[in-house]
Amino acid sequence: MNISRRQLMILLPAAAVAWESVMAGTPEDAPNYKMTGHWWGMLIDIDKCIGCGNCVRACQTENDVPDGYFRTWVERYHRTDWPMTGSGPITTNPLIAPEVISPDGGKEGFPVATDESGKYFFVPKLCNHCADSPCTQVCPVGATFISPDGVVLVDQTYCLGCAYCVQACPYGCRYIHPKKEVADKCTLCYHRITKGLTTACCEACPTGARKLVDLKNPNDPIHAFLKTHSVQVLKPQMATGAKLFYNDLDGSVR
C-alpha cells in the first residue's frame, strides 16, 4: 500500500480518534455506592484495647498480608514511673521515652506484664487515611491517591515499587509487598466498606476499640463522640489531615 505524506497526515488523527473509542469504557464501581456521599475514617478507643491481636490476624486473613508485614499492628506502651530515688536531677523522662513493644505486630498478643508500676496501654496503628496525605503527593506515576470518599489507595497495576511513598508516610504504614514488589497498605477494607460492611479489623475487635466512621453520615455516632471526648490524631504537627482518631491517647505516643 502506498500512502503519501498528505494521506498519512489525515490518517493518523483519524486513527487516534478511532483508538479512543476502542479504549472507551466506564470503570466498574460497586453498585448502589456513591463515593461522594462518604468520608471514611476510624475511631480507636485506647481505653478499650486489650492487645489481643485479633485485628492484626483478621487484617492478614482478609487482605492476604504476607508474614512479617503489617497493614495494621498493635504497640504496647509502658510509661514507667519516674525514678524517685537518687539525689541528682532526674535524667529520664518516661513521657518522652516510653517502653514500646510490638512482637510480630502484636499478632499473637503480648507477653503477660507482671510489673504493675507505671502506666500500660495498647495503641493499634494503621493507615491514617490522611486528607492531605504526604504519601500520595510523592508518587511519581499517580499510582497512589485519595479516593473521592477519603480512602488512601494504591493502584497496584500502576505502581512501580519505587518506595517513595513508603518513606513519605510519617506513620510507617506502607511497605513494599515482597511478592508483588509494589507498594501495599491498608485500604480501610475498601472492598468491604463499599458493600456496607465494616472493616475486617473492626469486625474482629472483641471490645469495640476500633470503629469505622463515616464523617459525611450525620447519623454516625462519631459526631456525638467527638463532642464529648478528648480525641487526638497522631503527629498533628505534620498537618496530614489524619482521620484516625484516638480517644484518650497518651502524650507519650509517637
Place this chain on the structure above:
Amino acid sequence: MSVFKDTGHLFRFAGLFVLAFLIFLVVRHYVVPKSFGQYGHYRGAAIGEIAARPVKFAGHETCEMCHSDVAEKKKIGKHAQVNCEACHGALASHADDPATVTPVLPDTAVLCARCHTASAAKPKGFPQVDPASHYQGTPCKTCHQPHSPGIDAGGAK
C-alpha cells in the same frame, strides 16, 4: 513570493514536528489508561478494581440471618458486643456455601485465654484470669457458655 524562497527545509522540519506530535498523541492514547484523570491524577478504574476484591469476613449481620438463636442468646450476655467472627474466624466461605464449608469449633482453652489472660498491661476493668490457677487446663466451656459467659447470669452449662 521571494520571501519564501529557499524555505523548503523549514516546512519539511515543521512537517516532521507535526508528525512527531501526532505520533505522540497516538502513543499517548495507547499507553494512558482511559480512566486516568477521571477523579484526579490516577486511574479511576483502580477504585472499582480494589472494591471488587473478595470478602472473607462475612460480617455478623450475615451470620445472624441463619444463627438467630445464637444471636438472641448473645444479645443478653456479656459478649453482646463481640462479633461472631472475632472468635470463629473469617467465614464468608461458609456463608456462601454452608453445605460444604463446615467451620471448625474453636478450642476454648486457647481462644478465651487470648483475651482473658491476666496481664498488668490490660485495662483494669476488663475481666481477666490467670489460666494456670483459674481452670488448671479445663476447657472454659465446661463452666462458661461462650455466647453468654457470665455464670451468675444463667450462662453456665
